Amino acid sequence: MLARSGVATVLYLSSTSIPGGAEMIVSRLPGSLDHTRFRPIVCLYHPGWLHDKCSAQGLETHVLPINGMFDWRWMWNFLQLIKERNVSLIHAHEFTANTYGTLVARMIGIPLIATVHGKNYYTEQVKRRMAYRMVSRYANMVAVSEDLKRFLLENVGVAPERLQVVYNGVNPAPHVPREKRDSVKAKLGLSDLDHVVGMVGSLYPVKAHRYLLKAIPRVLAVCPRTVFLLIGRGELEATLKQEAKDLGIEEHVQFLGFRDDVPSILSVMDVFVLPSLSEGLSVALLEAMAAGIPTIATRVGGNPELVIDQRTGFLIPPRDTETLASKLLILLQDKELSRTLGDNGRKRVKDSFSFEAMVNNYQQLYERLLARTEIHSQV
DSSP: OOOTTSOEEEEEEESOOSSSHHHHHHHHSGGGSOTTTEEEEEEESSOSHHHHHHHHTTOEEEEOOOOSTTOHHHHHHHHHHHHHTTEEEEEEESHHHHHHHHHHHHHHTOOEEEEEOOOTTSTTOHHHHHHHHHHHHHSEEEESSHHHHHHIIIIIOOOGGGEEEOOOOBOOOOOOOHHHHHHHHHHHTOTTOSEEEEEEOOSSGGGOHHHHHHHHHHHHHHOOSEEEEEEBOOTTHHHHHHHHHHTTOGGGEEEEESOSOHHHHHTTOSEEEEOOSOOSSOHHHHHHHHTTOOEEEESOTTHHHHOOBTTTEEEEOTTOHHHHHHHHHHHHHOHHHHHHHHHHHHHHHHHHSBHHHHHHHHHHHHHHHHHHHHHHHHO
């Protein structure tokens, strides 16, 4: 289904439209394709942040509402969109998009790439495991880390020949002038503080903010002029604010909600923390490393593939508030070590997790699948 011009239409299908790592990739990847080879369009189930991001770039963006599982009306509408826009390949992201997208792609006979960004909900439901086995049979699955690939092979039963790894990537951190950093500090009331620790992540249990909160009293006992910036929104906001109050640290913790100026806020951080219980390959962690911030992350998911312990940051066990506090104190008190780890992290992202490399890897996969489809259509 190549267009006469030789440009293939690639449709991006995302399960959600709220801000998150997977959605960040979907918002950035389509507009970065080689448009002499690929024409991107986007399809979403809901309006929201991702829709606004794609539309602002001038990307053709459609919203097809879905009503629960096995919504045959949605499948019919999606099928019509594929035919009308002469779509050659679907690139789906996360469970619902991967499953529904595969069913429709199978019906119409075009290739589909199903990218999996996380693993915290597969082993809990037999139906989901069975659905992903179906996806792996008919689609080409991508895991965003080697850890996630192993998980899908061992716990979900995905066919190994249908699964590969494409790492998430980010661009180099933009330069933030000193005047801008000073302005950010002033607006956040940070000008007279010694240390700023930050975290970027939705306020959900899997991100484990509560373990960072529990570590803060020990940090403040040694470094009392420290503030903690929590960027993100979610269902636990009220609970976490109450926990900060109960711990007596509310004056040292700022819940900033969703922000579209994360690079500017990263520029004022001394340390970045990611205490998650599960991760695919964290875009937030990549962006912090790209900004040259020393990082502390839990040894879960793809985090050890990003952070080299004691070289680009520290890896700690999940739920270990004592170790988290001790590593924070090391980085806050040893500026030379912090600078070295931050510089090493920036170089690691540039060398191994660049956005350009991610785009090239996906484009090569698109071309292989389209070429294979073209051969089969001629037989």
